[in-house]
Amino acid sequence: MEAALAAAEARSESIEFEQWVGQKADALMRFAYVLTGDRSLAEDAVQDALTTACARWARVSKADDPEAYVKRMVVNAHISWWRRFRRREAPVEDPVRSAPSAPDGAAARAESEAVWALCASLPDKQRAAVVLRFYEELSYAEIGVLLHCAEATARSHVHRALAALKTTLSKGGAEDA
Amino acid sequence: MPEYDPEQELGPKFTSAFRGQAETTESQSGRLATVARLRVRRRRQAVMSSAAVVLVVVAIGGSWSVMSGLTGSGPENSSAGQADTGATGVSGPQRTMEAVPSQPSFGAAGCPAVHPILKAPATNAVPAGTGLDVGTPVTGLEACRYDLKAGALLGQQKFSPAIAQQVVDAIKVLPEMNSQLPVFKCAPQTAQPSEAIVLRFTTADGIREIWVEYTGCNSPGFFTGSHTYGLFAAPLKLFMTGPVRPTGSTYLDALKGW
Numbered sequence: 001m002e003a004a005l006a007a008a009e010a011r012s013e014s015i016e017f018e019q020w021v022g023q024k025a026d027a028l029m030r031f032a033y034v035l036t037g038d039r040s041l042a043e044d045a046v047q048d049a050l051t052t053a054c055a056r057w058a059r060v061s062k063a064d065d066p067e068a069y070v071k072r073m074v075v076n077a078h079i080s081w082w083r084r085f086r087r088r089e090a091p092v093e094d095p096v097r098s099a100p101s102a103p104d105g106a107a108a109r110a111e112s113e114a115v116w117a118l119c120a121s122l123p124d125k126q127r128a129a130v131v132l133r134f135y136e137e138l139s140y141a142e143i144g145v146l147l148h149c150a151e152a153t154a155r156s157h158v159h160r161a162l163a164a165l166k167t168t169l170s171k172g173g174a175e176d177a
Numbered sequence: 178m179p180e181y182d183p184e185q186e187l188g189p190k191f192t193s194a195f196r197g198q199a200e201t202t203e204s205q206s207g208r209l210a211t212v213a214r215l216r217v218r219r220r221r222q223a224v225m226s227s228a229a230v231v232l233v234v235v236a237i238g239g240s241w242s243v244m245s246g247l248t249g250s251g252p253e254n255s256s257a258g259q260a261d262t263g264a265t266g267v268s269g270p271q272r273t274m275e276a277v278p279s280q281p282s283f284g285a286a287g288c289p290a291v292h293p294i295l296k297a298p299a300t301n302a303v304p305a306g307t308g309l310d311v312g313t314p315v316t317g318l319e320a321c322r323y324d325l326k327a328g329a330l331l332g333q334q335k336f337s338p339a340i341a342q343q344v345v346d347a348i349k350v351l352p353e354m355n356s357q358l359p360v361f362k363c364a365p366q367t368a369q370p371s372e373a374i375v376l377r378f379t380t381a382d383g384i385r386e387i388w389v390e391y392t393g394c395n396s397p398g399f400f401t402g403s404h405t406y407g408l409f410a411a412p413l414k415l416f417m418t419g420p421v422r423p424t425g426s427t428y429l430d431a432l433k434g435w
Contacts, residue, residue, distance in 0.1 A: 014214065021210040030199035050213040080299035115194035134191035162183040
């Protein structure tokens with residue numbers, strides 16, 4: 001009897017998990033893509049996070065915000081990649097504006113491309129801080145917790161990225177002129 | 178005059194770029210959930226298999242111990258037992274220790290068959306509150322070697338308080354990275370570490386751990402959760418003995434004197 005109840009509970013959890021993934025997969029993939037800048041890395045990060053979430057679904061589903069919980073797992077997976085691939089994917093020294101100068105109307109898109117290209121050149125922890133700040137709109141304290149660093153360090157990551165962006169845009173502006 | 182805030186000026190540019198790029202991404206939600214469930218099932222099967230192997234080893238060890246006890250102490254076999262002991266110079270209980278290679282030379286180690294390192298996202302992700310503060314005095318050490326891919330305990334060894342303290346002393350003076358180690362470029366599959374050793378130190382506050390990574394293509398080293406120390410031979414040679422000694426690895430092959 002107890003075994004049957006446990007099996008029924010497991011089946012119900014499995015269905016609930018599948019439904020939840022159906023609702024949240026797109027948001028998780030988008031977040032992971034922005035975080036990693038690479039579709040296959042993003043899919044791996046989401047898959048790893050969902051595997052962990054599936055194994056602990058009873059606990060994850062009771063969290064205040066299961067999506068935020070799983071996103072934290074994605075960030076952790078990304079940070080671990082950062083360690084694994086830091087030598088493989090060395091950031092370039094000077095961020096380069098890759099998008100050519102564009103005529104009016106396409107300017108916003110060109111700027112957006114330049115920002116995305118800049119992000120690809122940022123060290124991964126700096127990039128993660130920027131994504132968490134401007135895509136997830138987290139506070140510096142929350143970013144510090146997620147990246148396992150002090151709030152001041154999180155703030156410093158973001159401000160360095162902003163400084164790099166400013167340099168990139170001003171260089172681009174000078175070239176355009 | 179208002180203070181210049183680069184976040185207000187440039188932050189929206191990041192937000193806009195991220196949202197624009199994010200919109201181009203789609204997921205295959207059905208596949209993600211299915212793969213997640215399959216992986217969980219495989220992990221659970223691996224854990225069950227490891228537990229079964231451990232049970233069999235313990236059962237064989239127990240039977241061997243009982244048989245040795247009967248042979249050595251039974252009145253009808255006492256003379257034969259003494260002759261055996263005299264011929265080999267090994268008593269019953271000592272033979273039992275030799276029969277199970279994972280048994281330590283300094284008392285019995287209590288390495289858990291299922292350890293958090295087997296589920297950790299990375300071998301440097303020591304859970305908060307469980308890592309060793311290297312300034313803390315230690316009174317014992319058990320080294321547990323795990324196969325991260327199979328999720329199994331490969332070997333264990335217990336060390337004296339003196340060796341335990343020597344290991345900590347040898348680790349705490351190390352720099353964050355060993356620049357002498359080779360730099361590898363490898364595929365994600367080969368980057369995954371295959372083995373790791375968990376050093377479980379006995380302290381006044383209970384067991385505290387340092388995780389040691391020496392395989393894969395990842396950053397190797399000693400991890401306490403709050404600090405990273407580079408992989409050097411000096412501490413390794415103190416505890417990489419017996420069943421806790423690997424035959425080699427990407428990084429160990431480049432180290433001398435371990």
